[in-house]
Amino acid sequence: MASWLQISKNSPFSLANIPFGIISSAKVTSRVPAIAIGDYALNLSVFASSGGFSQLPAIQSHLSVFNQPTLNAFAALGRPVHRQVREYIQAVFRADTPFPQILKDNASLQKEALLPLSDVTNHVPMQIGDYTDFYAGLNHAYNVGVLFRGPDNALQPNYKHLPVGYHGRASSVVTSGTAIHRPNGQVLANPNATPKVPSFSPCKRLDIELELAAFVSTSNELGKPVPIDQAEDHIFGLVLMNDWSARDIQAWEYVPLGPFNAKNFATTITPWVVLIDALEPFRTTGLDGGIRDSLLPYLREKQAANAYDIALDVEITPKGGKPTHISKTNAKNLLYSFPQMLAHHTITGCNMNPGDLLGSGTISGTEPKTQGSILEQTGGKNPIKLDDGSERIFLEDGDSVVLRGMAGKEGSYVGFGDCEGTILPAIKLE
Amino acid sequence: MASWLQISKNSPFSLANIPFGIISSAKVTSRVPAIAIGDYALNLSVFASSGGFSQLPAIQSHLSVFNQPTLNAFAALGRPVHRQVREYIQAVFRADTPFPQILKDNASLQKEALLPLSDVTNHVPMQIGDYTDFYAGLNHAYNVGVLFRGPDNALQPNYKHLPVGYHGRASSVVTSGTAIHRPNGQVLANPNATPKVPSFSPCKRLDIELELAAFVSTSNELGKPVPIDQAEDHIFGLVLMNDWSARDIQAWEYVPLGPFNAKNFATTITPWVVLIDALEPFRTTGLDGGIRDSLLPYLREKQAANAYDIALDVEITPKGGKPTHISKTNAKNLLYSFPQMLAHHTITGCNMNPGDLLGSGTISGTEPKTQGSILEQTGGKNPIKLDDGSERIFLEDGDSVVLRGMAGKEGSYVGFGDCEGTILPAIKLE
Structure with missing residues (x-):
């Protein structure tokens, strides 16, 4: 598919993508829905109010969804x-568009509605009611399990029967480009001392977690589980996510109720939601783990191809330095799919709402330099060498981390754009 | 303080209380803010628009907060x-009110704004952004720890250094009177068998957790912790909470990330928020646990009296039967205060918003029949005798559970009203 709009062949936002987000700019001061295409955002509020959807009768009674500060109403x-x-x-954007009058030949609407991406500010695209983080990256769960419990007990007994997950903090989900303060908290200076007495300190083991995350579109009523074969239709689309993790805070706090302060200070997502339909061509088989036939029926999917073939990579740039790619992996490294996560989440009757966010868990491969966290690469002691000669066991102040994800090929990429965060020094308390 | 309104001396909503909630009724079809007093709700939307606040100049520019479907704007x-x-x-309600013209002598406004509580429907009073549940009930943590790990390791090493907490599910917080479906899920029919293979079943170990919970009023910016000596001013007020718990689902799912489906199906709160100022006269010393002097400075409070003297009780009524009081305890059985929970929650820079909900954790005493969960009373095997001769190891379908909490004395009670939920059979999946 070619477009009349000039789109770089390496753009993550090709005509095959059309991801949705929420933007503002110096001129567009209130938040409005938009789509990204090439180097532009199309302001859907202006587009809709200028008759841009006049050739799509089905949406006429819903045009108010494009005048909202979040995508919740559109998703619903x-x-x-x-x-x-x-x-x-x-x-509308195709070179051979059947509706040239809408935008292709409408210079004034182009001028008003097509904004250079470099001029817009992105916002969290949905009002997130609840954010749940799963742990479906089998290789990550295994790698971390080996570090903590050795290879024989790396995976807990429940791991291959259900998508393990926990509730996360919705308020601190931010978009790419938001700087992240290194958190303060309680850590054990010497984990082997007895008795265990914590000290107060900036986190010294600050890590990333490379994840995909799904936004929920449509709700289910409290008490009504979403059946597995309907679950995918409750998913709006996906973003990339960096689940920043303070490993030293986590190690001390997490028994018996799980991670809390180790994760609640920030979670970064890409601002453009890639619709689940845009990813359909990249459907592939995920990790099997030998579980497909042994799952309980409420988790059993009709098709084995329940993952997506999305190339992922992680890049660290020291302050004032150059980027080093520290990891390359693929989104198919998941043992459970988002529909399985949703079916499991709601099997108790738990109600989901538009804007709820489901994280996949950290995505890692099995080979060196394919891990989605630094902990897995360094084990907390063997440094990663960056291209400038410096070393990292965990993140340092000033480091910028970028996650990227791209499906497809040159000229028709379906990508997520950058998921970036730069580490600021810990806050000094008064 | 006497009122011109007739208020039963046993009412939890005496003139000393004035709790805030959100109501609707057959006549008041949209949700509006209200206060409860005696057997009435005062519709604050009607009261405000009829000049009810005319003698309070400070609120004049904020009257729109009483035209909202939640208390978030008022709290903020x-x-x-x-x-x-x-x-x-x-x-306004005092017998010797200085403003008799406002309501006492205004029969038409009384008729319009004072609604019998029996005619109103209560709603979740705030839009809950995030819900966090703590574990500050020392006796509960100890009792459960003994069951799982024996008396020597009952409390984890972190327990006396920080208020352990985890993120909960906000969407399924419901008000008193909402029926609760017994959740389905994965359980281990025989926990001692090898290998561990779960089966799909309605929860067979359905339990309650008696808690207090605090609604947050004012926000803090991401990256800006709330200092301990300012934390109380970020709290709007308290409710009673029943953190329904599926013990068998929890036992299987909870490693390594904590409870998830065991809790996400429902959490019941009382609908009337008792303001933190209404509880001030009942301030008392909580559990000490020998930690007061050893806490890290960010958790150290100026005053030792950081708990509230609130009598709590738990009642179970079998379907068609009579109530049995199974437990009586007191809200002072907490090791950490809500300000400490808030200071800990935000020490990483985590941002709180108006409407965020913080649960205390289960409140238990040390004597028989003072526990806030059934598990602690029965150990999962020694039944509780109900007054009708039936026995309970956990809840049965048709059981109605009521939690109650009252501070103060006859004629001037500051109470929470009933926190009720009735267990419906598990949903049959299609």
């Missing part, structure tokens, strides 16, 4: 509507 | 405003 319209709108926008 | 005004509004409403 459901997958068939998302699909129609995405396909319509693709048709 | 901050503690000094909550205090003025509460004291003003007390003055």
Whole structure:
């Protein structure tokens, strides 16, 4: 598919993508829905109010969703509507568009609605009601389990029967580009001393977690589980996510109720939601783990191809330095799919709402330099060499971390854009 | 303080209380803020628009907060405003009110704004952004620890250094009177078998957890911790909470990331928020646990009296039967205060928002029949006898559980009202 708009062949936002987000700019001072295409954002508020959707009758009674400061109302319209709108926008931008009058030949609307991405500010695209983080990256769970419990007990007995997950902190989910303060907290200066007495300190073991995350589109009522074969239709789309983790705070606090302060200070997501339909061509088989036939029926999917073939990479740039790629992996390294996570989450009757966010868990491969966390690469002691000669066991102040994810090929990439965060020094308490 | 309104001497909503909630009724079809007094709710939307606040100049520019479907906007005004509004409403209802024209002698406004509680529907009073549940009930943590790890290792090493907490599920917080479906999920039919293979089943070990919970009023910015000596001013007020718990689902799922499906199906709260100022007269010393002097400075409070003297009780009523009081305890059985929880929660820079909910953890005494969960009383095997002769090891379908909490004395009780939930059979999956 070629577009009349000039789109770089390496853009993550090709005509095959059309991801949705929330933007503002110096001129557009209130937050509005938009899509990203090439180096531009299309302001959907202006587009809709200028008759941009006039050739899509099905959306006419819902145009107010494009005048909202979040995507929740649009998402709640459901997958068939998302699909129609995405396909319509693709048709508008196609070189052979059947509707040239809408935008291709409409210089004034182009000027008003097409904003250079470099001029816009991105915002968290949905009002997140609840954020849940899963642990479906089998290789990550195994690698971390080996570090803590040795290879024989690396995976807990429940791991291959259910997608382990926990509730996360929604308020501190931020978009790419937000600087992250190194958290303060309680740590054990000497974990082997007896008795264990914590000290107060800036986190010294600050790490990343490379994840995919899914936004929920449509709700289910409290008490009504979402059946596995309907679960995918409750997913709006995916983003990349960096689940920043303070390993030393986590090690001390996490018994018996799980991670808390180690994770609540920030979680960074990419601002453009890639619709689940845009990823459909990249469907592939995930990790099997030998569990497919032994899962309880409420988790059993019809198709084995329940993952996505998305190339992922992690880059660290020291302050004032150059980037080093420290990891390359693929999103298919997951043992459970988002529909399985949703079916498990709701099997108790738990109600989901539009804007709820589900993290996949850290995505790691099995080979060196394919891990989605630094802990897995260094074991907390063997440094990673950066290209400038410096070394990292964990993150240092001033480090910028970028996660990237791309599916497809040159000219028609379906990508997520950068998921960036730079580490600021810990806050000095008064 | 006597009122011109007839208030039963046993009412939890005496003139000394004035708790805030959100109501609707057959006539008041949209949700509006209200206070409870005796057997009535005062519709604050009608009261405000009818000049009810005309003698309180400070609130004039904020009257729109009483036209909202949640208390978030009112809470965000901050503690000094909550205090003025509460004291003003007390003055309006006093027998010797200085403003008789406002309500006492205004029969038409009484008719319009004072609704019998039996005619109103209560709603979750705030839009809950995030819900966090702590574990500050020392006796509960110890009792459960003994069951799982024996008396020598009952408390984890971190327990006396920080308020252990975890993120909970906000979407399934419901108000008193909402029926609760017994959750389905994965359980181990025989926990001692090898290998461990779960089965799918309705929860067979459904339990309660008696807690207090605090609603946050004012926000802190991401990256800016709330200092301990300012933390109380970020708290709007308290409710009673039943953190329903599926013990068998929890036992299987909870390693290594904590409880998830065992808790996400429902959490019941009382609908009337008792302002933190209303509880001030009942301030008392909580559990000490020998930690007061050894806490890290960010958790150290100026005053030792950091708990509240609130009598709590738990009642179970079998379907069609009579209530049995199974437990009586007191809210002072907490090792950490809500300000300590808030200071700990934000020490990493985590941002809180109006409407965030913080649970205390289960409140238990040390004597028989003073525990806040059934598990602690039965150990999962020694039944509780109900007054009708039936026995309970855990909850049965049709059981209604009521939690109650009252501070003060006859004629001037500051109480929470009932926190009720009835167990419905598990949902049959299609």
